[in-house]
Amino acid sequence: MPQSVSTPVDAAPASARAGKSRKVPRIVILGGGTVGLYTARRLRKRLGRREAAIVVVDPNPYMTYAPFLPEAAAGSIDARNVVAPHRRALKGVDVLQGKVSQINHSERTVQITPEEGEPYWVTYDHLVVGLGSVARTLPIPGLAEQGIGFKTVEEAIAVRNHILNRIDVASSTWDPELRQRMLTFVFVGGGFAGIEALAEIEDIARYTVRHYKQIEQSELRFVLVEGSPRILPEVSEELGGYTLEQLRKRNIEIHLSTFLNSCVDGHVVLSNKMEFDAETIVWTAGVKANPVLQKSDLPLDQLGRVTVNAKLQVVDAEGHVVPDAYAAGDCAAVPDLYNPGKFCPPNAQHALREGNHLGDNLARVLRSAELTDYKHKNIGAVASLGMYKGVAQMFGKIKVRGFLAWVLHRTYHVFAMPTVNRKLRIMAGWTGSVLLRREVVSLGALHDPRAEFRAASVPAKPRVVEAEQKAASLPSIKAEAGSPAEKASKTAS
Numbered sequence: 001m002p003q004s005v006s007t008p009v010d011a012a013p014a015s016a017r018a019g020k021s022r023k024v025p026r027i028v029i030l031g032g033g034t035v036g037l038y039t040a041r042r043l044r045k046r047l048g049r050r051e052a053a054i055v056v057v058d059p060n061p062y063m064t065y066a067p068f069l070p071e072a073a074a075g076s077i078d079a080r081n082v083v084a085p086h087r088r089a090l091k092g093v094d095v096l097q098g099k100v101s102q103i104n105h106s107e108r109t110v111q112i113t114p115e116e117g118e119p120y121w122v123t124y125d126h127l128v129v130g131l132g133s134v135a136r137t138l139p140i141p142g143l144a145e146q147g148i149g150f151k152t153v154e155e156a157i158a159v160r161n162h163i164l165n166r167i168d169v170a171s172s173t174w175d176p177e178l179r180q181r182m183l184t185f186v187f188v189g190g191g192f193a194g195i196e197a198l199a200e201i202e203d204i205a206r207y208t209v210r211h212y213k214q215i216e217q218s219e220l221r222f223v224l225v226e227g228s229p230r231i232l233p234e235v236s237e238e239l240g241g242y243t244l245e246q247l248r249k250r251n252i253e254i255h256l257s258t259f260l261n262s263c264v265d266g267h268v269v270l271s272n273k274m275e276f277d278a279e280t281i282v283w284t285a286g287v288k289a290n291p292v293l294q295k296s297d298l299p300l301d302q303l304g305r306v307t308v309n310a311k312l313q314v315v316d317a318e319g320h321v322v323p324d325a326y327a328a329g330d331c332a333a334v335p336d337l338y339n340p341g342k343f344c345p346p347n348a349q350h351a352l353r354e355g356n357h358l359g360d361n362l363a364r365v366l367r368s369a370e371l372t373d374y375k376h377k378n379i380g381a382v383a384s385l386g387m388y389k390g391v392a393q394m395f396g397k398i399k400v401r402g403f404l405a406w407v408l409h410r411t412y413h414v415f416a417m418p419t420v421n422r423k424l425r426i427m428a429g430w431t432g433s434v435l436l437r438r439e440v441v442s443l444g445a446l447h448d449p450r451a452e453f454r455a456a457s458v459p460a461k462p463r464v465v466e467a468e469q470k471a472a473s474l475p476s477i478k479a480e481a482g483s484p485a486e487k488a489s490k491t492a493s
């Protein structure tokens with residue numbers, strides 16, 4: 001039985017709990033990301049503990065504010081500050097650390113698989129699905145072995161450390177081919193996440209190289225591979241074109257209408273016949289709904305998203321409401337009431353507001369009030385392209401570039417970042433970077449912290465082991481009177 005749940009959470013098979021009634025309705029929220037965290041906080045604000053018990057399930061003990069991952073990778077924000085710890089941010093909410101592995105909504109139960117130990121089942125009265133998305137990958141030879149995603153804080157830290165480490169190692173490597181391979185960085189996917197990650201990391205890499213006498217700026221090679229004919233589909237063609245121009249001015253190689261065909265052992269082959277070696281391949285080519293939803297009895301659309309109506313209630317293919325089930329964010333097909341026939345794009349701007357709306361709607365359900373529609377007109381898109389550089393499009397028409405867009409990006413996202421604690425830490429970090437310059441050290445050893453200890457460890461001596469084994473087996477040898485061992489020992493004496 002997990003310790004973190006103060007309200008008892010049933011951990012028996014679903015069939016054993018049929019008909020069990022609860023004094024306080026239990027709302028189980030799957031995923032403690034943007035949707036999960038905002039729904040839980042809003043619910044707790046609206047409902048007292050005697051009105052509802054709220055349980056959030058997530059394998060991580062924190063929510064990640066993904067729009068800040070590129071800045072975390074660039075070192076402009078301390079990686080710890082782009083996450084909001086659940087235990088602090090979710091006061092009055094029970095947190096279960098584990099992965100949801102099955103959803104049986106017809107029985108009102110979910111199966112949770114903890115990091116260690118046996119899976120167990122949790123019952124509920126109302127279910128919120130905020131399981132987000134995972135990287136949408138393709139079966140490209142070498143990708144699984146060579147590539148890294150850019151969706152989690154762990155990946156952002158790993159990409160940063162890896163790139164700074166390659167610069168460090170290349171500076172002491174005289175083999176030109178090896179150096180070129182180490183200093184070639186490939187990003188696949190030209191959407192918001194990919195462009196921001198590429199631009200921020202290229203910026204910090206060039207800044208870092210200024211401190212290395214042995215590496216020329218011209219040796220750094222950044223390559224963007226994008227399957228469609230343009231980048232940043234989230235903004236107008238004009239702003240996308242401007243961004244393209246800015247990135248090209250920074251000597252970033254951009255291949256549009258091009259696909260990654262293979263990258264076995266770091267040998268990159270593109271669909272435009274170009275071939276080169278690279279030790280870094282970052283995959284940012286889109287997302288798909290969390291595949292664990294396939295292990296549920298909830299209705300899904302062709303893209304694997306939970307189908308919902310504008311009230312964020314789960315609905316089946318005919319539009320009938322599935323009672324007691326709600327979903328939002330990247331894992332749900334939420335109708336966009338401002339663009340009839342379309343769905344809200346998978347972004348934090350919507351996920352955060354959908355979370356708040358869902359919290360309000362569920363509170364209404366428990367108070368038998370009317371639910372309201374989720375309706376949000378996109379306020380625009382802001383992207384950071386490195387220190388003091390950015391691009392933004394506000395309210396569809398206002399296009400902003402350069403320093404002002406960069407300020408807008410930071411201002412918008414720091415306000416959207418959950419908890420005052422994190423907002424203040426991020427702003428303090430930014431002030432520190434202005435005064436003390438950016439941090440460029442790579443802590444590569446973090447990824448194998450035991451390496452040095454392993455190397456320093458004295459291996460156990462085989463003779464000692466042998467002697468111990470002999471001592472352990474002695475009684476059984478003695479017991480076998482007349483055995484070759486006994487005869488040998490007699491002869492010896």
Ligand SMILES: Cc1cc2nc3c(=O)[nH]c(=O)nc-3n(C[C@H](O)[C@H](O)[C@H](O)COP(=O)(O)OP(=O)(O)OC[C@H]3O[C@@H](n4cnc5c(N)ncnc54)[C@H](O)[C@@H]3O)c2cc1C
Pocket residue numbers: 030031032033034035036057058059060062063064065066067068069070098099100101130131132133150151152192193194197290292328329330331346347348349350351382
């Ligand atoms: C690099 C990057 C940059 C981005 N930049 C922007 C931007 O500038 N502007 C913008 O609006 N959007 C941006 N986005 C998109 C935005 O972050 C997402 O759309 C938003 O976070 C979606 O919220 P969500 O709650 O649906 O999913 P998430 O916030 O991803 O939350 C899903 C949660 O589910 C948990 N989970 C996963 N599997 C399980 C399981 N089996 N059981 C239990 N829990 C599980 C995860 O740990 C996670 O906490 C960016 C995304 C990335 C990756």
